[in-house]
Amino acid sequence: MPTGRGWAAAGVAGALLLLWVGFGEVELLATALFLLLGLAGGTAFVRLGSPRLEATRRLYPAQAHEGDQVTVEVDLLAGRSARHLLVEDTVHGLGTARFAAAATTAGQRLQARYEVYCRHRGIYPVGPAEVSVTDPLTLAERRSPAGGADRLIVYPAVETLAGFPAVRGLDPAVQATHPTFAPQGGEDFFTLREYQTGDDLRKVHWPSSAKRDDLMIKQLEVPWQARALVLFDPRAPRYPSPEAFEHAVRGAASVVTHLYRGGFSPELWAGERAPGLRSDSRFSQAMEMLASIQPATHLDLRAVVSRLRRQGVGGGALVVVTGPPDEGVLAAYRLLAQDFARTIVLVAAEPSGQALLGLQRAGAVTIAAAPGALWAPAWRTAMELSWSTASLG
DSSP states (O other): OOHHHHHHHHHHHHHHHHHHHHHOHHHHHHHHHHHHHHHHHHHHHHHHHHOOOEEEEEEEESSSETTTTEEEEEEESSSSOEEEEEEEEEETTTTEEEEEOOHHHHHHHEEEEEEEEOOOEEEEOOEEEEEEEOTTSSSBEEEEEEOOOOEEEEEEOOOOOOOOOOOOOOSSTTTEEEOOOOTTTTTEEEEEEOOOOTTOOOGBBBHHHHTSSOOEEEEEEOOOGGGGEEEEOOGGGOSSSSHHHHHHHHHHHHHHHHHHHHHHHEEEESSSSOTOOOOOGGHHHHHHHHHOOOOOOOOOOHHHHHHEEEEOOOOOEEEEEEESOOHHHHHHHHHHGGGEEEHHHHHHHHSOOHHHHHHTTTOOOEEOOOOTOOHHHHHHHHHHHHHHHHHHO
């Protein structure tokens, strides 16, 4: 199709033809025909020289957080010769990278690289790449997609936390700083299920697979004290500003990351719960949910927590992340805390208020940090105090 320059040339040619009709000057007719022939020739050129490119894309690092730089590499394989190529690869919502190649030959490999600054958490579609070819006068161009699309998942920024909640070890009467469990092993055998794409082949139960003539995976159950539930309160009225909501999201992401690295198997509830997750998928599932979560305008926290409890929850640690607590948070705490060894409440607000005192009297460990402050110091202090309390008790 014509480019901006091509449409301008067509408009000028039309005007010259009108002038020729009015004045009869041959030069006007010749110039108009020249412009029209140039446009027609450019259109034929791009149709005959349409590129055939195969594109693949690599993004690294694989896990990106707010403020990180992500490098994107685009590999192109030319299926035929072409000239005057322009390649555009768009990270929707973050920007577009453009690359030009004077000429390509059949079988030639091209590589382009660009960097993306991850300004804000989110899930951003990448591509597909778009290849355009133009004629030498840039009067016409032809665009075509190349390759598929990818996703850039930008996790919330996380802080490095220190200290873990006191949970029960092998002896229920003894507190432990870490659960006796590692995400890569040490789980209890629970049942068998059919193989799914992405499962660890080391967990294949070969005798059952041979008997059923189908791959069967050993489904392992996470020990009780290693389970953790991070309950994020997404209700918009609980956060006085967008900054407060983002501060709470970063706090939840920091806790999920910290618990996972410490040997827990954290599961996130943030307005919805994905059933049937394997323990080795819970971390990535939780972080992806936090990357895309938005405030909820209509949500009855007490009702949904009641349904959540009926589905079956419980374990070593419960972490509630919210704004200034209200009756809904207190009710959720009363419902869920009885199923966990320790409950921690993160509040994205100043460390004051009667609601915080109510949670503390009920036995919750409260951690408050206003937007702009760091979660890590308050978390460390709270963990040290909770351990002192646990040791004395």
